[in-house]
Amino acid sequence: MNGLANTSLADIRTEIAIVGGGLSGGLIALALRRQHPEMQVTLIEAGDILGGNHRWSWFDSDLDEDGAALLANFRKNDWHGYEVHFPAYRRKLGSTYHSLTSDDFDAALRRELGQNTIHTKRPVVSLDAKGVTLQNGQRISARTVIDCRGPSGSAHLTGGWQVFMGRITRTNKPHGITRPIIMDATIEQQAPDGGGGGGAYRFVYVLPLGVDELFVEDTYYADSPVLDRSALSGRIDRYHEQHGWEGQITGGETGVLPVITGGDFTSFQAEQRTEGVVLAGAKGGFVHPLTSYTLPFAVETALAIARDAELPGEQMAAMMEARARKHWGRTKFYRQLGAMLFGAALPRERYRVFERFYRLPAGLIERFYAGKSRFSDKARVLIGKPPVPVSRAISALTGKGAPLVAHKEKIG
Template identity: 65%
Template sequence: MSGRDCDIAVVGGGLSGGLIALALARHRPDVSVRLIESGAQLGGNHRWSWFATDLDADGTALMARIRKTEWMDGYDVRFPAHTRHLSSDYRSLASEDFAASLERELVQGTIMVRKQVDGVDAGGATLADGTRITARSVIDCRGFSGGEHLRGGWQVFMGRHVRTAQPHGVSRPVIMDAGVEQVAPSGDGGAYRFVYVLPLGLHDVFVEDTYYADAPSLDRSALSGRIDDYCRANGMDGDPVGFETGVLPVVTGGNFAAFQAAHRTPGVSVAGARGGFMHPLTSYTLPIAVRVALAIARDADLPGEQLSARLESLARHHWRATSFYRQLGRMLFSGAPPQDRYRIFERFYRLPEPLIERFYAGRSTLPDRARVLVGKPPIPIGHGIKALMSPSPRLISPDPHHAKETS
């Protein structure tokens, strides 16, 4: 007997922490786990979406038994001068279904909710009430905190689940509808605005008003009114069933070594967005969280210090591999005035579909990158070069009451 409460303690029951616990349960059922979450439910109140091509066979298998909404006939994008249907299958997962799947699949006693963690160290986690959870390895997944070390902008949004009296008529997702007025999410800063639409059933639809914004401000009243207007204009009037808001980082640069140092506790592993595991431009986290969870399951026997070093190395590799997307982010935020930023995406969605799939999966090839950058640019070349040379604002985290957990 080790005398410890568990082999691995995962602190933070969001997407990343939950997937780590699930991967361990599937691939290493001999490893005991505690999944510690401060909220009342794992996963919070969020929705995560991804393209089927984002996941490899192992990742697809990990997600297979989780209830989710699936669309097999592709998705649409809409811009002022361009509309297109793309054929990639799309997936979306609601947090309540994620929580229910984890409760069903994890061994009884694994999940600990409403448990505020005061501190972590190489030997375990200390709860606010003084309870000590001891472990061989500790993995910290408590969400993004940028501080002064990373730079960029923000993806600000409000989503609403609407139940309509009559069938809404939307048959497949609309990933970007940028035919809407290009306004800021609040009274300050600029933004690229689009609406995101997911048909969840004949009478159920999820409508999200989204902004690539310079500031992390979120005016709930303004966004709610714009969703009302969009639903009314598109025949989707109905009763609200649920909603979510979020402020996600769009990372365009920074000192990643300093970011890692700021989150480092000796012997403690860091995963999720807190560890830097996110797509820097789209803010998508699920495909990356799946890959990291499976990597942890493969290395589950490593002592805490070695597992921590392994994850830091994976995070550094991810940072280097995603430099192209940070460059594009700088061009988006600094190379074009807010009202013209949609032109960058409008041009992007004229490119070959396999290139777009690899872009979202974070696997753009060198020819892909050249194809994105060459040709008639949507912004003046001089502005683009200036944007690449200019530092972005620091990603100081917004009010936690307004921020969406990204891990």
């Protein structure tokens, strides 16, 4: 996958150095190539491929025309409509839904950016406003340095965790699923001793990748960042058995994502900051605090950086910090909902919050995921009988919440 494994990067100069070839870093490099084809850009990734081992999904309405154009050349799965399943009802919605794998992300970027831009298997040991130092001692000088590496856990932010394991299976016969099931909460909810740190809201996410290929992900919103591979794998096994799906496992992924309910964002920025270095992606704070959704924000960030690519690095760093503060302010509503989810709803009753939410209009649901809820949307979400006790909701909103520290993995 890496045509540059033996290419020397010693003593080179580039205009823009991007550290971290995940979703945010890759899209920034792509947007720069599209808007400034003459500009020298260097994309540096520690791993073997760009994007790691991930899958990103989004609604058609999440992106404007420019955003859709940025993703147009990626091979992806597309579906017209999706479903949600809850104990009280099942619902079909007509929205167009897309999903992109890191393998296809890597392949498309290599086609469009070329080998002179992409440098994988290059761990970075330090960076500053003037360049990047690699693990092997090589130095890459740059006018602008953009740090897109993921953040470590931060005591300055509070909340809970979204823990998941996904599995791709080639089924022995057609599985019969025709559209994604974004949330199947009809399953048994997380038991207190099941790796969820005292209980969790659990659901299964299903994508039909082909007539005989399925992606099934077991996900739960938990108080504790514990990833128990054995428990998750066993639950996926049982879900397949319940539906009569047999076949060969061909791939998978795991993850632990923060669900942010509050905190001191100014201190978080100071903690992540390297003076004069541009911060993007989750490290810059560009995430949906409740759903951990990143793609619409990564696209917006990439286009914004491309528009102002001629700025000196220090000015671009200040511009992106200001954008991050605005994003934090705009997403306060979602943090408040997250605080009520974790602080007011009993773990095994958390599904009721989502069960009520998915009865709302489809457009409202899509704007919610994109972080673009209108005032009327917010009122509609909050109006009516609350799915959690009012006294507990007030207590959750006024409480401090648990700090978001690095996740753990349970072996066995």
